[in-house]
Amino acid sequence: MKKETINPKFKTPEGYFENFEESIFLRIAEEKFPKQTGFTVPKNYFESFDDRILNRATHKKPKVLPLFKKQYLGYVAAIAACTVLLISIFNKQEISSADFNSIDSASISSYIEDGNLDVDIEDVMAILDTDELGSLDFQDEIFSQENLEEYLIQRIDDNDFINEE
């Protein structure tokens, strides 16, 4: 019986045996990975895709005529920038020259009535001490007897008095 001999003409790629273990390790690692992603798509997504994309692809864009010629755009932009700058400077000056006395009381009242000033009695007490509260100069027309009575009728509940110790 003739013995099989190793054919000396067979060759392997360079570094094949050196990298063999690494390749096997990677194959084993890979086999443990999930085969599915778990991703799904909405119902009929692929069925409706063809029409959607065809509409989008073949949709002809309307030709847009430029409002200004390119050569004038620079001037327009410069004028716009100057206008914005002047308006902002003018507004800043106006704000800085305003003080509390220049605001009329009707504006302050409507500001508070609109609910923009969210301050309750606790806040006022925290800001002002007893002496300052005593020295406040209320105008008679605001806190007249008539106004106080009206305020009490509207705001004070009978139960407030009952519950008072």
Added chain:
Amino acid sequence: MVEEKELVNALQQEEAREAAFRELVSQYKERLYWQIRRMVLDHDDADDVLQNTFIKIYRNIGSFKGESKLHTWMYRIAANESITFLNKKARQKNISWEQVKDGAAKKLESDVYFEGDKIQLLFQKAIASLPEKQQLIFTMKYFDDHTYEELSEILETSVGGLKSSYHIAVKKITEFIKTHNETL
């Protein structure tokens, strides 16, 4: 199924273009969708990128010279569009690519279009942690079963470079999963 060569010819003729494009969309929409979805993870984002991919194909088919195969060219456009989309998202939100990917992977937990189990979720998070090129190579090789030679044409990278990137990706994913889940 219409042969690729015939399809290219039809796509380059004005009167046959629309019908040929419909055929092209029909043949490739799912393959391209899944390639994109594995990169961007979210369905709506994948839909946007898929539409952009086909629009680009439609607008540029006239200049397609047939130096590569049509499907190779389309896979390349889809890959580029996916990466462009993610980079744009990162720029708009002023965050890094890694943060975009990390955010997208975390969103999968409550995504109605993700029905994966705990391991599949972890697997997606591990893939999302890879750099963009490795992620692209890994997903296209592992899920789409492209050969290294095909990938080399699509991504215009050498076979040796692809093998090396793929192996590094597998190692990183294995490490990621090991540190986050001992059971795998």
